[in-house]
Amino acid sequence: MPPGRPRDSAATRRALLAAARELFAVAGYDGTTVRAIAERAGVNQALLFRHFGSKDGLFAEAVTGQALEVLHDGPAEQALPRTLAAIMNDTGDEATLFFAALRSAGDTAAAETVRDELRVAFGGTLASLVETDDPADAELRAELALGWLLGIALLRKVIRSDALVAADPDTVIEHVTRATATLLGPVPTNGTDAGRGGTDSAG
Numbered sequence: 001m002p003p004g005r006p007r008d009s010a011a012t013r014r015a016l017l018a019a020a021r022e023l024f025a026v027a028g029y030d031g032t033t034v035r036a037i038a039e040r041a042g043v044n045q046a047l048l049f050r051h052f053g054s055k056d057g058l059f060a061e062a063v064t065g066q067a068l069e070v071l072h073d074g075p076a077e078q079a080l081p082r083t084l085a086a087i088m089n090d091t092g093d094e095a096t097l098f099f100a101a102l103r104s105a106g107d108t109a110a111a112e113t114v115r116d117e118l119r120v121a122f123g124g125t126l127a128s129l130v131e132t133d134d135p136a137d138a139e140l141r142a143e144l145a146l147g148w149l150l151g152i153a154l155l156r157k158v159i160r161s162d163a164l165v166a167a168d169p170d171t172v173i174e175h176v177t178r179a180t181a182t183l184l185g186p187v188p189t190n191g192t193d194a195g196r197g198g199t200d201s202a203g
Contacts, residue, residue: 013051015041020062024100029059029111031103056110063100063114068121079125080145081177087153088169098153122146131186145180152176 019040023032034055038045052058070086071079087098101118104111126142127135152172155161164172 009051012041012043012047015043016048016051016058017062017065020058021066021100024059024062025103028100028103029108056108059100059104059110060114060117064117067098067101067118071121071125076125076128079122079129080149080180081173083122083149084152084173084176085169087149087156088172098150119143119146122149126184130184141183145183148176148180 016037019037020032023037023040026032032055034045034048037055037058038048041048048055048058052061070083074082098118101111101115104114123139123142123146126145127138130138130141132138132141152164156164
């Protein structure tokens with residue numbers, strides 16, 4: 001049963017955003033109706049349009065706003081472990097981080113715009129941490145790191161991988177942070193040989 005109608009404008013917005021994040025994460029953009037969001041929030045549908053203009057507007061603010069808040073809530077060098085912590089969180093709004101974008105893959109121009117905005121924002125932040133003078137290489141390595149984050153979110157929350165579901169969040173953050181430090185750091189001068197495992201022998 002939905003909660004009672006919020007008494008003020010700010011509370012109404014919060015209720016609609018919370019309801020939208022939950023429903024978009026579960027059903028994706030196309031599978032979520034304006035009526036369902038309003039019912040979950042305990043408000044009239046007209047208030048959704050008054051505050052966000054459209055379902056597209058609500059989707060953009062609910063998904064992008066939440067993710068960007070996590071991204072920018074601290075120094076850039078801590079963006080990856082901070083995002084991982086949000087992904088590994090099992091309670092609150094953070095638990096749905098990236099889910100709506102993942103669930104809405106292939107749906108509507110609004111969903112595509114949100115995914116592009118998140119990719120640019122997270123990719124740009126991670127690229128700024130890459131120790132290279134090659135912008136194309138920085139972008140590639142940043143998107144590889146972002147792919148890792150999305151994969152972890154998918155495995156933990158959608159596929160429900162036994163190992164990731166049972167894992168201690170701090171352990172996951174430690175492992176991934178250590179590995180991505182190598183990915184984003186300088187490439188060794190003998191990087192090609194190192195990538196082959198250093199199996200060449202003299203003679």
